[in-house]
Amino acid sequence: MLTPDFIQSAARSAGFDACGVVALSALPSDVLRSFDEWIRRRHHAGMRYMERYLHQRADPRRLMKRGARTAVVALLSYKPHRRQPPHLPQVSCYAYGADYHDVLKQKLRSLLAALQAQQPALQGRAFVDTAPLQERYWAAAAGLGWLGKNGMLISRELGSYTFIGVLLLDDDVKSSATPAKNRCGACTRCISACPTSAIVGCGRVDAHRCLSYRTIEKHANPQQGDAQSAEAEKDEKTAAPRYIFGCDICQEACPWNRKAKVAAHGELQILPQLLSLTAEDWLAMSADDFEKIFERSPIKRATLQGMKENVRATMG
Ligand code: SF4
Ligand code: SF4
Incomplete structure (x- = not known):
């Protein structure tokens, strides 16, 4: 059976900066209610796709045919070494380099291959921002950080400049998660x-x-x-x-991003x-x-x- 330590080490070898493992379940009712409320108030604007596949969002075990059992959540930092000069029209630094969907998908595939080398019957599915999945909730549940007042996942080490990749597995793995304390405090x-x-x-x-x-x-x-x-x-x-x-x-204003380490990923450089x-x-x-x-x-x-x-x- 795979262990969280083995998976975290394989995630580092695949190029990720942090990784957590959590057993899947239905979303807690308060999280689902809050999402429903966001949709009901039409705060998702024209992103109609957010309204679809709610049954899978409510229970991500349904995202794999044989039933997903574990989420491996991996973070990739994009805090840049170098920023655009401030007088130029600004682009969010997540878009400075290559498309993160491609970069993360490739790393998740390498991670899955490493896990399958250990356990050949294992099936997995990689997701980067394209599935009805509450990635930030699952990242927090996997112990990688907390959800800040701006809705971003905040990691103590990496801040909020991180991409989240999720690999769902059809087997049980012991959870690595110790839920992180919310450290926003009185900050606004x-x-x-x-x-x-x-x-x-x-x-x-x-x-x-x-x-x-x-x-x-x-x-x-x-x-x-x-x-x-x-x-x-x-x-x-x-x-x-x-x-x-x-x-x-809102990310520039966050004190946790000042302390966050800078990414060294070549494909994400400006x-x-x-x-x-x-x-x-x-x-x-x-x-x-x-x-x-x-x-x-x-x-x-x-x-x-x-x-x-x-x-x-x-x-x-
Ligand atoms: S600061 Fe920018 S990214 Fe953050 S909520 Fe406001 S408009 Fe959106
Ligand atoms: S700026 Fe303050 S309130 Fe907002 S996410 Fe960061 S720590 Fe939390």
Whole structure:
């Protein structure tokens, strides 16, 4: 039988910065209620896919045919060595390098292969942000951190600049988890720092107002935009976002990110072009150049037209 120590060591060899193992169960009713409430209030904006497959979200054991029994949750830090100069249109640092979906999937596959080498009959399924799975809840349940007031997973060592990958296994493994204490305390810095008042409750973000949604999802799924988002944007023209893809403002405000260690993952380091692209460069960019520069980047999800719109919005 696999042990948590073996899995954590295999996760480090696969390139992850932290890993926890937890037995799967149905989501606790308070967690499910809070998610239902978020959907009911339409805080998921145009992300209609969040409404689907609720039976699997409520019980992730249903995500594997034979029934998943264990979640291996792995973190990959993306806190950058080098940031964009502040006068340039800003991109969230999770999108500085290669698309994290690809990077994490490949590492999760290597991890699964290492586990199968030990236990050949083991079946696993890797998920990176694409399944009806409460990744942050399961990461906290696996002992990797706590859920901050901005809804992010906060690790004492890595802060919140981490990607979460989940490998579901069809076998039991003893849990490695010692639940982490919530260390937000009386701090409310993320809430005060948010330029659009998008943090509407403890850990709850209204996507209509959040720049991460507005600069990406709205362009990736234009048919899903809704009147509430347009209203929120109209109200907040004065907030003059300097971000053109995603937003790191609430994370920058978090004291746990100051202490967090910097990632050493080559594939996530900043594209050299992002160190010099001005608003004018973005507006003049051709489709060919966009394709060439951002071929492996998550930025292409927002489309060139969407990025140009975002740049114009920062110019007032
Ligand atoms: S990502 Fe930006 S807009 Fe969204 S909650 Fe955080 S600070 Fe607010
Ligand atoms: S800024 Fe403060 S309240 Fe917000 S997540 Fe960080 S520690 Fe928690």
